[in-house]
Amino acid sequence: xxxxxxLAKLTDFFDGNVPPTLMAEVEHxxxxxxxxxxxxxxxxxxxxxxxxxxxxxxxxxLQTKMEKSIMDRCAGWKTKLKGAKALTRS
Amino acid sequence: xxxxxxACAPNLYCLPLMPAxxxxxxxxxxxxxxxxxxxxxxxxxxxxxxxRQYDRQIFRVAQHITQNREDAEDITQDVFFKAYQKLDQxxxxxxxxxxxxxxxxxxxxxxxxxxxxxxxxxxxxxxxxEEGSIPRDFAEWRPNPEQLYGQSELADILRKTIQGLPPGFxxxxxxxxxENLSTEETADALGLSVPAVKSRLLRARLQLRERLSRYFKQxxxxxxxxxxxxxxx
Numbered sequence: 089x090x091x092x093x094x095l096a097k098l099t100d101f102f103d104g105n106v107p108p109t110l111m112a113e114v115e116h117x118x119x120x121x122x123x124x125x126x127x128x129x130x131x132x133x134x135x136x137x138x139x140x141x142x143x144x145x146x147x148x149x150l151q152t153k154m155e156k157s158i159m160d161r162c163a164g165w166k167t168k169l170k171g172a173k174a175l176t177r178s
Numbered sequence: 179x180x181x182x183x184x185a186c187a188p189n190l191y192c193l194p195l196m197p198a199x200x201x202x203x204x205x206x207x208x209x210x211x212x213x214x215x216x217x218x219x220x221x222x223x224x225x226x227x228x229x230r231q232y233d234r235q236i237f238r239v240a241q242h243i244t245q246n247r248e249d250a251e252d253i254t255q256d257v258f259f260k261a262y263q264k265l266d267q268x269x270x271x272x273x274x275x276x277x278x279x280x281x282x283x284x285x286x287x288x289x290x291x292x293x294x295x296x297x298x299x300x301x302x303x304x305x306x307x308e309e310g311s312i313p314r315d316f317a318e319w320r321p322n323p324e325q326l327y328g329q330s331e332l333a334d335i336l337r338k339t340i341q342g343l344p345p346g347f348x349x350x351x352x353x354x355x356x357e358n359l360s361t362e363e364t365a366d367a368l369g370l371s372v373p374a375v376k377s378r379l380l381r382a383r384l385q386l387r388e389r390l391s392r393y394f395k396q397x398x399x400x401x402x403x404x405x406x407x408x409x410x411x
């Protein structure tokens with residue numbers, strides 16, 4: 089396995105979609121290639137660090153405000169729809 | 179129930195479990211199904227519950243894609259309003275949350291297009307560049323890069339770094355790696371093929387890795403200077 093082959097398999101590797109025989113080749117390559125070992129390690133850390141950190145504040149106040157606004161819009165639309173239907177029937 | 183993925187590299191590289199596509203033999207009825215059915219029947223409390231369950235996720239997706247807080251707030255409201263209006267069209271072929279995410283992605287990309295009136299923003303933007311195809315930085319990272327910076331400094335770095343990705347890559351990374359959608363769900367939400375998602379995801383991950391490496395690699399003299407430089411920008 090070359091470094092290019094390793095990179096081509098990296099997404100499948102993270103998805104757990106690498107068949108056992110190929111996995112053995114990947115493992116062997118990593119054990120011999122320092123560059124690919126570093127790439128794998130730091131890419132794993134990249135994914136984990138984004139997954140573990142909430143980057144954008146979503147306060148309970150904002151949540152409550154948005155929920156109220158959404159429900160108000162939905163109720164308004166529903167009332168309009170009912171009115172339109174009643175008009176059509178008449 | 180989600181299948182548990184067990185395949186990962188020896189000892190070190192297991193990522194937290196990612197949701198997989200449900201198989202018929204393991205399929206269980208998702209609690210959302212009952213809530214959606216009730217909402218369709220006019221139960222507004224059920225819809226409110228769905229909002230509360232997913233508004234944070236939708237806000238995060240919108241904020242990641244648009245990189246604008248006000249847009250993200252507007253989009254979150256629009257997504258749930260549109261979902262409410264089109265509830266009858268939701269057939270339950272995908273998870274309700276995936277359906278919401280798909281609406282959020284469309285709304286977010288539309289916002290980006292509006293913002294750049296003279297320039298088209300699409301999922302194809304910048305994917306033809308070679309950036310991110312080949313790793314260039316091979317310096318090892320600190321064992322625990324999170325310990326290098328305080329929480330708010332780290333959040334600044336992460337925000338700034340993901341902001342630098344082209345929207346097409348940022349979106350794929352957000353759905354797949356931050357929101358834990360499966361590759362198939364991501365492809366479905368973005369109207370892309372699975373190979374296209376895999377290709378963009380690889381490049382998004384490698385680009386982010388490359389950029390974060392400036393801060394996290396084992397060269398302590400570099401990181402604080404770079405941080406100051408980034409703050410000055």
